[in-house]
Amino acid sequence: MAVVREFTLPDLGEGLTGAEIVRWLVEVGDVVAVDQPVVEVETAKAMVDVPCPYAGVVTARFGEEGTELPVGAPLLTVASSGVSGGPGEGGGSAEAGDSGNALVAPGSEDPASSGERSAVSGSGEGSGNVLVGYGTGAPAARRRRVRPAGGPAHAPASGPARGPANGEAAATTVEGPVPVISPLVRRLARQHDIDLRQLVGSGPEGLILRADVERAIPGTAEPVGEEPVSEERGERGERIPLRGVRGAVADKLARSRREIPDATCWVDADATELLAARTAMNAAVGPKISVLAVLARICTAALARFPDLNATVDMERREVVRLAEVHLGFAAQTDRGLVVPVVRDAHTRSVEGLAAEIARLTEAARAGALSPSDLTGGTFTLNNYGVFGVDGSTPIINHPEAAMLGVGRIAPKPWVHHGELAVRHVVQLSFTFDHRVCDGGTAGGFLRYVADCVEQPSVLLRGL
Structure with a gap:
């Protein structure tokens, strides 16, 4: 039976x-x-x-x-x-x-x-x-x-x-699935009877974008953008559904804004010596060290000095919970949207170890191969928005964390160095923190220590 x-x-x-x-x-x-x-x-x-x-x-x-x-x-x-x-x-x-x-x-x-x-x-x-x-x-x-x-x-x-x-x-x-940027692109192909297996994707590693499908629709003009397919189109414009990664990011950022009373402070720092130190490290035998990895190591050292910032807030019990381990998240932009992979136990890793793990997670993010454990459990986030060519930002805290360090682009600028005007590589650092876990003195102390390590990497050696 x-x-x-x-x-x-x-x-x-x-x-x-x-x-x-x-x-x-x-x-x-x-x-x-x-x-x-x-x-x-x-x-x-x-x-x-x-x-x-x-x-x-x-x-x-x-x-x-x-x-x-x-x-x-x-x-x-x-x-x-x-x-x-x-x-x-x-x-x-x-x-x-x-x-x-x-x-x-x-x-x-x-x-x-x-x-x-x-x-x-x-x-x-x-x-x-x-x-x-x-x-x-x-x-x-x-x-x-x-x-x-x-x-x-x-x-x-x-x-x-x-x-x-x-x-x-x-x-x-x-056969295996066709690499498509989103289900909405698949839906557009079905609506117009387009066989995705006959298309050559113009995205990374052959990823099929909306523009690729639109080009295959008979009688359509060359598409202008790569925005998702609309669910409906009316007189007041195009409606784009908040689904998948984009929807999850929207929900989390909205919750952060609702629940966290955040404040931001920032400082300009001379990163010339930091770049020189990285160049010296990469001249030695071994894997290459990224600037992000050096900044991540500076962050773990700063959090050891200011543990209030590696925390979360339990409002039901009205407690600030200090966390023993530092699980460091870093923002990564992918074809499917913004994701924040997490480096587990970052406080136990060397610069070389941080560089290797960041590289692994970045590659997995671009391939869409991150596991849930790679994306959850962060206690502090490092946001390198300088890769987009911008100097400064006031980032939104990654709920339920208590703080985030933002790093702008490192660019040559006029700078007073040893009493004389010189061209130096300058970076703007911004620090957004939950005002429930600390006051401005703690936040300012954290940011100043980070800036000192950027300007004089030897400062970091004192705590190693």
């Missing part, structure tokens, strides 16, 4: 309450193996392939591409009737309940085949899913399709079951 199990959208990580369906990887009538990815979704943080914890035949799918689903909503149903996961089909019985599987970063090995299956086990009703990683690509998956022996428990959202006329299994290969 066939047992029909319902697979719901699992918890995708800290603070994520739902996801948008980007692309179904299976159809009604397909045979799926335990832990086989069945749908590609986009959360507020990245793209995720969701694996099914059951083996069997897909009898129904719920939600079309572009549909937003909350955590716990049905994704699909699987009928298992003597379908066991043999080699290549999940390695377990379909009658055994869920797999306790882990969500696999697209492009990585299947945990079932690599021996890295999650230790979390389900009860037979829940999925027990644990998120391991994110990505933008996915390995090709093999599947076979059969016609279900019985009727589906739910009406399929994607049409009737399909399969070979004689009921026998037929093997097909599913």
Whole structure:
């Protein structure tokens, strides 16, 4: 007798309450193996392939591409009737309940085949899913399709079951997902019957942008911008939905402005000696050191002197919570929006160690491969907006942190050096802090210490 199990959208990580369906990887009538990815979704943080914890035949799918689903909503149903996961089909019985599987970063090995299956086990009703990683690509998956022996428990959202006329299994290969900047671009392509696989993306590493799709629409002029596709267009202008990463950033910044009474102070500093010290470090054998890594090391030294700023505020208990570890976030701009990767235990790392971790996280951010742990748990943020060619800013604190250091561009400017006018490399440093955790004296002391280390890196050596 066939047992029909319902697979719901699992918890995708800290603070994520739902996801948008980007692309179904299976159809009604397909045979799926335990832990086989069945749908590609986009959360507020990245793209995720969701694996099914059951083996069997897909009898129904719920939600079309572009549909937003909350955590716990049905994704699909699987009928298992003597379908066991043999080699290549999940390695377990379909009658055994869920797999306790882990969500696999697209492009990585299947945990079932690599021996890295999650230790979390389900009860037979829940999925027990644990998120391991994110990505933008996915390995090709093999599947076979059969016609279900019985009727589906739910009406399929994607049409009737399909399969070979004689009921026998037929093997097909599913190609990996097309690299697209957002689900809205996919929707635009569907509206105009554009095959994304026939397009050559103009974005980084072949990423398909809105402009690429618009160029392929017959009778359209060359697009001007790369802004997302509008949900509706009226007389008062274009309406752009706040979804995905952009929506998550909007919510967090709005909350910060509502809840944190922030203040900002700033100072100009002569960074000539800092650049000279970095050049000397990079002349030695070893990995290259970035300016951001040196500034990160200065920040950890400053937070050791001013621990009130490595804190958070618990208003329910009316307490300021000083944090023992420094998990340093740094703002990174990507094609999908602003993200803040976090360097864990930054206070224990050397400049070289900070440089390596920042480089790793930056590359992962650009590839869309950051895991939830890479994006959460920060205690202090370093914002290098100088890469955009601007001198100063009053950054918004990354809630629930208590402070953020902003760094402008380092540019040659007239400067009084040893009593004489000279051309020096000058940087503007801005420091935004939560006025609940400290007063101006503490904030000013922190910023002045950072500026002193920038102007005379030898100051930093005294505390090492």
